[in-house]
Amino acid sequence: MLTTALILLPLIGALVVAVLPLPRTTTAGLAFLVALMEVGLWIVAASRFDFDEGGLQLGTSREWVESLGISYSVGFYGFSLWLTGAAAIVSAAAIGYAMWVGRDRPRAYHALMLFLTGAIVATFAAQDLLLFYVSFEAMLIPLYILVGVWGGARRQAATLTFVVYTMAGSLLMLASVVAFGVTQGTFSLLESGTSDNVWIFLGFAVAFAIKAPLFPFHGWLPLAYREAPVEVAAVLSAVVSKTAIYGFLRIGLPKFPEPADDLSGVILVLAAAGLVYGSLLAFRAPDLRGVVAFSSMAQMGLITLGIFAFDDLGLDGAVLQSVAHGLISASMFLLVGMVEHRCGTGELTSLGGMARGRPVLATVVIVAGMIALAVPGSATFAGEFLIMAGVYDQGWGYSVVVALGIVLAAMYTLRVISALLHVKPGSAVRDEALDLRPGELALVLPLLLVLLVLSAWPALISQSSFAGSGAAQSIVEAFR
Amino acid sequence: MSNVLVWIIWFLAAGGCLATGVAVVSVTNPFYSALALIGNLASLAVLYLLLAAEFLAAAQVLVYAGAVMVMFLFVVAYLGGRADAPWAGGPPLLRAAAVVAAAALLVEVVVVVGLAWGDNLQEPAEVSDSFGSPAEIGELFVTSHLLAFEITSIVLLVAAIGGVVLGTTPEKEEAE
Amino acid sequence: MIDTPTVDWLALSPSVALLGASGVALLAAVIVPDWMRKSVAAGVVLIGFVLAAVLAGVVFDETPTPEVLLDGSMVRDRIAALTQVILAVTGAVVVLASWAERRRDNHGEYYALLAAAGAGMVFFVSADNLMTLFLGLEWFSLCLYILVALDTERATSLEAGLKYLIVGGFGSAVLLFGSAFVYGATGELGFAEIAAANPTDDVFLLAGLAMILAGLAFKVSAAPFHMWTPDVYQGAPTSVTAFMSAATKAAAMVVMLRVLVTAFPDQSEIWTIAVAVLVCISLAWGNLAALAQRDVKRLLAYSSISHAGFMLMAIAADSERGAEALLYYLVPYSAMSVGAFAVVAVRERELQRPVTLESLAGLGWERPFYGIAMWTFMLGMAGFPLTGGLFGKLFVFSAAYDSGDWWLVLIGVAATAVSLGYYLNVVRWMYMRAGGELRLAPAGGSPPTDPALGVAIGAAVLVTVGSFFAAQPILDAAADAAASLPF
Amino acid sequence: MDGPDIGWYLIVAALLFGIGALGVMMRRSPLIVLLSTEIMLNAANLTLIAFARQQGDLDGQIFALAVMAVAAAEVAIGLGLIVAMARRRIVLDVDQASALRG
Structure with a gap:
């Protein structure tokens, strides 16, 4: 029931926000309240969750379309609960940010944001292949409008490329869902067995690779991340991309052990290439959003390396890194938004010198930057280290690439920090551009605080994601 | 009736039927086209008689030649029987496609009949x-x-309603 | 002494109810004073459709096994009854949607013909021999020819009527010629008798099968027999287009399934391939041509061609599962298609001109309810979740995959991808272009309120979304219905 | 049976059907197109009656009789449309009849 409540709360909230003719600020406030309630509900769920026990918990299952073996079946594993938590927190921060900047047409906007949240949570909770597909697709409906209506100048091109890419993947996945479900006689992830059909696996893998996005399926990313409203970009890179990770962990590996193993070489190479390529692009990006966007792509490559390491360390690291990257990328995007709000641009050449007279902004940016570049002791460092160690067995070269990725991350993060805070004041930075307001701080600070807690205690996630399983083989088996 | 006589009648009827059919679709003036159809229907009625369908032959003459064709001729007269380009304009490709389609249909049917003949x-x-x-x-x-x-x-009732509804269309005012 | 045959009035009751309504509406057109003519006619026909739906439901309930009636003229079974329910409900919604149609005259005739067409379709799906099949087809087709041309003050309406009549006449002549061949090959007209006669590899039978298939393909507007569809859909009064796109297609699809399965089971290897070819052409042509359309009615016409492709995919599966999928598909499809045309009608009445994509600009913000409704229909047609469109596609694909046609699934997926191009384009115009940019303020101030149309669209949205959440009951009914065919 | 085999009748019917089909597809005047559809229907009728004779079964004749009535109905509506278009001063040309292009 708790899982269903987690899914339904934002959806009902969306309906209420859309229907009630409230004034602007009240509408936004109501949406923010619902988002906060979602976080609270998640905390309740986490407190009821027995992390030592492992396996599926808080599950509910009801028949939906019996004749085809489709059911409404939801529940959480350790790792999916953590991903859900990140989603709830990031959504709350994003909705809070939207409230703070006062988006136009607030009823539509906030209803869509809440709907998006509900769809994301449903994706993480889905234990039925069709339900997974439904929620995976449902995310696209609000995103299409959110980017297309509230986005930047080239929003239409952005939505078009975004939708073309993701739908191409989703439809391949639909073919795979049909093929898998019909051959298995059920769509339930709990009841179905494994398949050794490489083509069906490929359908899923491509869909996830596009959603993540992994190299070379990232064509939609630069435009979408640049043109989306900044808090939507935050949700996109922080949590929507993680649904692909969930897909790999819940469907890709457990249902297709053989094809996944056969193709792991290709995927690892692509992931490594994506890590390096994304980092380089981030280093060369001319604007703040570009840096965050491409670093996000690099991080997704890194996480994929962890998944396809096929061992404890890699998988634990992948989940930890997913959560940590979700939080850090959301805070970075929100900070970018706050800077853009002040200066009207995110071009690095016209920014600079913002540290002077703006101590809070400088501190927050530096803290976030430190976590992003994975200084030893941070949660991201723990995640990256686990992945690096985990992937070693697949070939030492991958570990080297991960290390290279860390170095590159340091380079592009430091470049941004110096371009933004130091150097001489940029042309777009006027004196009226004030320091962070308390309202803004209240949005970013919780994200950073959670990250600091995770930095101090990364085992909170890494030890509890796949409880009760020793090696990769047993993780794969645990889902059967 | 002797066999030869039947054959002769058949040849006349079938030949007339095909010739008038060609005339219907090829003459320029709808008036002659309608007249040709009357001939077509009449020769068909003869064929029906040869096939032991007396009642249908009678109905053919009464319903078609009697009622339908009179209707046609009235309309043609009303419209003034303007001449019309014998064959369609339109893109040559489309015309070629139409001929090919009709020819394919014909060939198929003739082949089918030929194949079935022996069986x-x-x-x-x-x-x-x-x-x-x-x-x-x-x-x-x-x-x-x-x-x-x-x-x-x-169906006939519906047609009557349709005739009334469409027939009472007001004339277009010249001012429009 | 001639023995008068016994008539099963219950089986005929949905048709009779609609015919009765049609007759009363026709009388109303003559007797009732001018000012209340429209309300009387519309009210009576609405009641007729609702009554027909209820009676069809009763027939469904009371007919666990098929019964052949009147010496094989018609059959009383669940697949017919279920389709009749869909048709009658569609008709009722169309009556609501056409309430505020601006028409100078002919209100009584309009509703009478609508009911008569409904009666024809309702009968058509229970036809059990080639003669009643042909007659049923002509019955509703003739009504539709007149309905299409009924806006006599618009040149396009008359032209569309003539075009439909000519192409429809051609199609039914082909169907008739095919029927004659099948009759010649077997000496039978009844579907079951044709199957029982089973002259193996008879060329007449195969030629007849091909021509019957082609004739029905005209009616379901499957490519390459679709050439009339865009023009007729565009030219017809919008509410008539809504009725045709939903009801004609549903009736003709079900009949095609019935004929192929009951009369030609031994030729299934041949006709499954033929139908699969129709699927491919319809999906390719419908979707690609839709991409190029600016006029929304034409766009929806091409979209309906591509949907015909999806439905035919269920027929090509030649299995009980396929039949279930087809019957399920019809439910959300009818709702979405009627709903989408109803929204077009709203805009048309506001602007007093044909609706192009440009004239949809800003609709989503100006009229939130209609905007969200259209959004739902477009997403549903594209097969997005939270609409029955997704399950429709899923079931069809499952049936095709189950029958080993995995390549059809891939073609269907590719077609869906292409279709997003135009469905999302409609959404884009509604939400992402401000109306002010194009200076298309509604003609004559604020638009008239139209509660009947609102109810119609609301019902369509409800069915579209409801068939997603409550898929199982519909699928159960579809399974019961499919069981009445001899697979 | 005296005279020609049923096959000869079928050949005539097939040729007639083809002629009618060609007329529908190639002609532009709606009147002549309408006449051509009549020829197609009559060809089908001839086939039905020929087969009825072949089978010694009256169903085919009944069918043909019904078709006659339907054809008459179709003609009535078609002519009604043509007259209505003429009254509205619409050019009578099935190919050019078109605001409906694009």
């Missing part, structure tokens, strides 16, 4: 004298084909 077209069933008589047809129409009969009347 089962040689010996028609023996029929009694009352085969095709008004009485037998009438009886079937109120027993096993009652529904067909009813639907036919509904």
